[in-house]
Amino acid sequence: MRKLLSGLLACALLLGALxxxxxxxxxxxxxxxxxxxxxxxxxxxxxxxxGFESETGIKINYSNYDFGETMLTKLQTAxxxxxxxxxxxxxxxxxxxxxxxxxxxxxxxxxxxxNINPVxxxxxxxxxxxxxxxxxxxxxxxxxxxxxxxxxxxxxADLWDPDFKDKIGMIANYRVIxxxxxxxxxxxxxTGDLDKIQAAGDKLTELAPNVRLIKxxxxxxxxxxxxxxxxxxxxxxxxLAKLSKPELEMxxxxxxxxxxxxxxxxPSKAPNAEAAYRFLEYLLRPEIGAQCFEWxxxxxxxxxxxxxxxxxxxxxxxxxxxxxxxxxxxENIGADAQDLxxxxxxxxxxxxxQ
Amino acid sequence: MKxxxxxxxxxxxxxxxxIYFTALVFVVGPLAYMLALSxxxxxxxxxxxxxxxxxxxLGILAPVYLQTFRQSLRLAFLCTTLIALIGYPFGYFMARLxxxxxxxxxxxxxxxxxxxxxxxxxxxxxxxxxxxxLDSLLMKTxxxxxxxxxxYTYPAVVTGMVYVLxxxxxYSVYASAEKMDWNLVEAARDLGAGKxxxxxxxxxRLTMPxxxxxxxxxxxxxxxxxxxxxxxxGNKVVLVGSVIQEQLMKAHNWPFAAAFSVVLMxxxxxxxxxxxxxxxxxxxEGLV
Numbered sequence: 001m002r003k004l005l006s007g008l009l010a011c012a013l014l015l016g017a018l019x020x021x022x023x024x025x026x027x028x029x030x031x032x033x034x035x036x037x038x039x040x041x042x043x044x045x046x047x048x049x050x051g052f053e054s055e056t057g058i059k060i061n062y063s064n065y066d067f068g069e070t071m072l073t074k075l076q077t078a079x080x081x082x083x084x085x086x087x088x089x090x091x092x093x094x095x096x097x098x099x100x101x102x103x104x105x106x107x108x109x110x111x112x113x114x115n116i117n118p119v120x121x122x123x124x125x126x127x128x129x130x131x132x133x134x135x136x137x138x139x140x141x142x143x144x145x146x147x148x149x150x151x152x153x154x155x156x157a158d159l160w161d162p163d164f165k166d167k168i169g170m171i172a173n174y175r176v177i178x179x180x181x182x183x184x185x186x187x188x189x190x191t192g193d194l195d196k197i198q199a200a201g202d203k204l205t206e207l208a209p210n211v212r213l214i215k216x217x218x219x220x221x222x223x224x225x226x227x228x229x230x231x232x233x234x235x236x237x238x239x240l241a242k243l244s245k246p247e248l249e250m251x252x253x254x255x256x257x258x259x260x261x262x263x264x265x266x267p268s269k270a271p272n273a274e275a276a277y278r279f280l281e282y283l284l285r286p287e288i289g290a291q292c293f294e295w296x297x298x299x300x301x302x303x304x305x306x307x308x309x310x311x312x313x314x315x316x317x318x319x320x321x322x323x324x325x326x327x328x329x330x331e332n333i334g335a336d337a338q339d340l341x342x343x344x345x346x347x348x349x350x351x352x353x354q
Numbered sequence: 355m356k357x358x359x360x361x362x363x364x365x366x367x368x369x370x371x372x373i374y375f376t377a378l379v380f381v382v383g384p385l386a387y388m389l390a391l392s393x394x395x396x397x398x399x400x401x402x403x404x405x406x407x408x409x410x411x412l413g414i415l416a417p418v419y420l421q422t423f424r425q426s427l428r429l430a431f432l433c434t435t436l437i438a439l440i441g442y443p444f445g446y447f448m449a450r451l452x453x454x455x456x457x458x459x460x461x462x463x464x465x466x467x468x469x470x471x472x473x474x475x476x477x478x479x480x481x482x483x484x485x486x487x488l489d490s491l492l493m494k495t496x497x498x499x500x501x502x503x504x505x506y507t508y509p510a511v512v513t514g515m516v517y518v519l520x521x522x523x524x525y526s527v528y529a530s531a532e533k534m535d536w537n538l539v540e541a542a543r544d545l546g547a548g549k550x551x552x553x554x555x556x557x558x559r560l561t562m563p564x565x566x567x568x569x570x571x572x573x574x575x576x577x578x579x580x581x582x583x584x585x586x587x588g589n590k591v592v593l594v595g596s597v598i599q600e601q602l603m604k605a606h607n608w609p610f611a612a613a614f615s616v617v618l619m620x621x622x623x624x625x626x627x628x629x630x631x632x633x634x635x636x637x638x639e640g641l642v
Contacts, residue, residue: 067603072400095400166503172589174604213506213588227484227505332399335607339396339413342605346592347418350425353508353590 035060035275038071039087043135045295052282058275068092075101080268085276087135087264091332094125102131102265109277112284115304119319120261124331132263133280136298138235139319140176140258142251143242148229155254156180159230164210169228171237172216174345175330176258178204180232183255189330192337201344208351223248235316239297242316250316256326261301293317392612402608410613419597419614423621426593429583430576433515437523437572440516442565445527446557449534460528463521471518475585478517482510482586506588514586515576522575523568530564531557566633574622594618 041064049060065071068088072095075083080101088096096102107113116134126132144153151163159168170177179189181200191197212228213219219233220241231241241248264283266276282288289305294313300306306318333341392410395403413419448459466474481487482505492498504510534557542552580595589596594614601611 069603069606099400169588174600211590212503213590215584215589225484227503335396335398338399338605339607339610342601342607343416343418346422346597346600349589349592350418350421353587353592 033058033275034084034272035279036082036084036270036272037062037279038065038074038083038085040064040066043087043296045291048283048288048291048295051288052279055282056275056278058272058278060279072096072099072101075267078267078269081271083267084270084272085264085266085279087262090123090125090261090263090329093132093263093265094332096265097126097131101268103268103270103273104130105133105266106277110281110284112281112304115284115286115289115302117301117303117306117319119323119327120259120301123261123329125261125263132265133284134261134301135264135283136262136293136296137301138260138262139299140180140232140253141235141238141316142230142232142253143223143238144230144249144251145223145226145245146247146249148226149249152249153230153251155184155251157184157255159210160184160207162210164230166210166212167229168207168210168231169213169215169219169222170211170232171219171234172214174341177214177232177348178341178345179258179330180204181207183253183258186255189258189328190333192334194336194340197337197340197344201340201347204344204348205351208348208354211352214349214352220244235299236297239313239316243312246312256328258328258330259299260330262298388612388615391609392616394609396607396609400606407609410610411617413610414613414617422592422594422597423617425591426577426595429511429515429591429593430573433512433519433576434569434573436512436516437520438565438569441520441523441568441572442527442561444520445524445564445568446531446561448524448528449531456532460525463524467521472581472585475514475518475582478510478514478586479505505586506590508587508591511583511587511591514582515579518579518582519572519576522571523565526568526571527561527564530561534560562633566629569629570626573625577618577622 035058037060039062044062049062052058053060063083065074069092071086071088072092075086075096076099086096093102105113110133113133120134120137121129142153142156142159146152148167149164151158151161153159175189178197178200181204182189182191182196185196185200185203187193187196187200213222216234218237219231220237222228223231223233223241224245231237233241238250242250264280266273266280270276283292284302286302286304286308289300289302290308290310293300293302293305294309294317297317299316300309300318309317391402393406393408395405395407395409397403448456451459479486483489484501484503484505486505488504489501492502538560539552539556542556543549547555577593578595580593580599583589583591583593584596598611598614598618601607601614
């Protein structure tokens with residue numbers, strides 16, 4: 001038995017070592033005709049990647065990370081080199097730009113730059129749009145099952161209704177969830193006022209009896225299976241939920257709409273920056289963009305792509321024509337505010353378990 | 355003669371070098387790094403500043419964070435007790451089986467471990483979920499009328515923990531029960547001890563190291579297996595492990611996360627020390 005186990009262990013170690021060699025070799029290769037793409041898993045439909053490869057002859061080395069924080073650490077270690085194109089969350093890209101790890105874009109190489117929907121431009125992470133091309137956006141909505149929810153929901157404040165006892169599911173993202181309470185109190189997501197954040201925490205604790213579950217992965221499954229009736233979730237999850245259960249109701253909350261963007265940037269010392277430009281330009285084509293957003297399930301950041309998005313996706317991948325109103329992005333905040341957010345979040349989760 | 359032993363001693367010391375090196379790089383190094391980190395300050399948004407502070411440790415004293423330690427200990431005690439109650443008899447009777455059956459049984463115990471515990475936990479979700487296996491079974495047999503909301507509850511978390519950690523207890527108890535000299539029990543019986551008396555004076559004491567190492571092997575991981583609580587408890591049972599992960603990955607407060615880890619480590623070391631003092635067992639089966 002012991003021999004068998006140690007044999008298995010040795011195999012596992014060997015496999016791990018081989019995998020390590022392989023990924024190391026691929027990403028450090030510097031020969032021309034390559035693109036080292038670094039982002040989350042499953043960000044592109046395979047036909048888009050293959051289409052680019054066959055059109056340009058550039059080979060894509062796709063490596064992934066789970067957390068933007070991991071990406072930032074790796075990029076810092078590599079001194080802004082090694083990768084040619086990175087896509088991450090807006091707040092982490094702000095840190096990347098602040099750390100001089102991204103290069104300014106040469107717009108002459110991106111003739112389709114004008115296709116970008118201006119709603120998503122000029123934001124905090126890149127106020128002058130010098131470094132980034134947005135690739136998809138998440139927009140905060142409330143999704144509920146009209147079969148089991150009698151009263152229509154219009155905003156966050158409705159969720160505090162005692163009728164929803166043990167019926168709500170939400171993502172484990174405390175800036176979004178604490179932010180929801182801040183919005184109900186009429187505050188900004190990004191307030192640095194500790195008293196206001198604490199007040200939001202107290203407000204949130206009152207919501208605890210209604211919360212059935214908090215989780216990041218596949219929350220849509222719980223809404224589809226009827227484990228929960230109301231959900232605050234990521235846009236990609238909303239898309240999956242709507243696709244498998246079209247009768248689900250989706251609301252832009254009256255208190256104001258929070259959104260996040262996934263910007264793409266070229267690291268400061270990217271070995272194949274030219275290839276990165278060609279890929280960005282390729283993604284900015286309306287038809288390709290539409291293909292990507294349908295696959296990704298995030299809001300289209302490419303205004304010109306909107307009309308190419310299939311009818312069944314229109315509702316939840318493109319913004320309504322009259323979209324405006326109160327929008328706000330979640331930005332990096334100071335250390336004290338951040339710590340207080342983490343603390344009231346832990347208090348809230350503990351209250352949910354009582 | 356003297357020179358030769360000296361040489362041999364030196365050669366032995368050289369041969370041990372890789373062990374020292376490994377321990378230094380993979381054990382001492384990270385620990386020292388963590389300890390140092392726990393006394394530093396966080397930067398405004400990202401990273402660490404090199405200024406000494408004890409603020410991280412004071413921060414842990416906030417009621418909400420102390421509560422997570424209480425919660426973790428409570429869950430760990432509950433799970434370890436349940437695991438001992440199930441695992442000890444299991445391991446004991448397994449050791450009493452004929453050789454052939456022992457081998458078959460231990461093989462079946464190992465098979466599930468080949469699959470990632472995460473996958474196996476998703477299996478429990480399928481069982482517990484609304485309209486899931488257990489739910490529809492109970493409804494069909496008429497035991498309950500309405501769907502039980504079993505998933506994302508405390509009992510679901512406990513079930514998952516016990517399930518994941520049980521094999522460790524079974525194997526530890528089995529290992530010490532198997533190598534026990536059963537002649538001693540026979541001798542006790544010959545000298546007039548009843549079955550129970552023989553069990554408690556001989557078998558139980560001799561298998562104590564196995565039970566204790568089982569306790570250590572299940573108690574400590576159950577302090578840290580926060581993903582079980584997250585997956586089956588819907589993130590509502592907040593354990594120290596999930597606070598550490600959240601501080602590290604989401605709040606970007608690495609020093610605070612490090613301080614948490616240091617306190618958790620001290621706490622678990624203390625508990626192991628206490629176990630040994632109370633049970634007076636010197637060697638933990640297969641552990642030390």
